[in-house]
Amino acid sequence: MNIRHFPMTREISLLVLVYLYVPVVVLVGYSFNANRTATVWSHASLDWYARILANPSIQSAAKNSLVLALCAATAATVIALLAALATARAFPSRDGVEAVLKMPLILPEIVVAVATLMLFVALGVQLGLGAMILAHTAFCIPFAYLPIRARIEGLNQGYGEAAQDLYANRFRSFRRVTLPLLWPGIMAGFTLAFVTSLDDFLTSFFLSGPGTTTLPVYIFSSIKAGITPEINAISTVMLVISVLLVSLSFFLGRLRR
Template sequence: MNIRRFPLTREISLFVLAYLYLPVFVLIAYSFNANRTATVWTHASLDWYVRILNNPSIRAATWNSLVLAISAATAATVIALLAALATRRAFPGRNASETILRLPLILPEIVVAVATLILFVAVGIELGLGAMILAHTVFCIPFAYLPIRARLDGMSGTYEEAAQDLYANRFRTFRRVTMPLLWPGVLAGFTLAFVTSLDDFLTSFFLSGPGTTTLPVYIFSAIRAGITPEINAISTVMLVISILLVSLSFALTRLRR
């Protein structure tokens, strides 16, 4: 088939990629700047990375972010796993159930954050780490659900049928057959949910309480006083962690054994 390409397709694509990623590379480069002014380069230095390691406020925010991300990702993965197993078979209302599970991906995050804040205040839930874990669990469910469901759709049901023919009950079949085959999808879903929770700002900003500041909220508060290489260093570390975890998730989804 002779399909005429749109003129300047390559040039436009390169421009869009440069527009999206060039600021990220600039941020990474200036995180090694020895000058306190973020936009004035003097010479390369690792002092800002040493400072963020020795800053107690940053360590506390990092701890809060890790506790929040691990708790929310674990709960969301368990719920997503149960939901994926439940929606594997056809039943009345299956399409509606899957739509509800994917709803957090469609709704604007600012709307979800404000609605969650109003709900928690109305029912008397104290704002803080517990409230953030509940909220993060909800919007992380679809990120964990999609890889697990994709893995389930690629699995043949003959393995489970063979296990049941050999007199294995449902629990034993799940533990010895289904879960080992499903494990790469579960790990990929957990990784995506963890990265999503770790990088979230809006929900954490609305629901955080005293002493529960996360890294994204800390960065937002710090840039009000001006952008420094310290902020660039924190952002670079978070960027590297996110890239590594997403790459791990992508590799796990391609795992076949």
């Protein structure tokens, strides 16, 4: 049976799309609003974008967010790559190892965030960017792991043998054949991890020290002081960065194939 032949498929799809994206469209729209009250439209303006660019606390929060996402995504991708290479081979406890690797996806983040905070305090780890990088790396691993694992799964086992047959030792065969072929998966994994870290509020909120606010934490604290179109503008910038990154990695992945 073809799902397209169900009645009202088109109408229901449109409704779902509206439901999903109307809030985002409204938010982006009002970021170009000149009026100080976020919900009353007067006329179009780029004023708020100019203001956030000039705001030093937003600049520092943005820098923290980017440094954090870059470090956490890089570390998570390296660990995920090694894990994916290891679990590509069959061994007795493989299913268990894979389950542990994917666990952060289903654990309630609030629990992990509180637990991490308590652990860090108990160990005397100083809260701030370093602590956040450690915690972000941990929950980014499954996001980086899944695309890399999928890529390995689809890879022909014969390429490694062919490389070794052509005088490349294990390391050379990995560098010249396996790694380039995994590259689209690695890119996708890195991007997912990066976007996940960039977007994270809970863990950052608990672990941020003085002066190490990230963008989501900054947005949260400014909302308490009242909603201004400034927040719309920051959110729009974050949205654009995320969408650009994911599209970029998607198109790079297609080019590689």
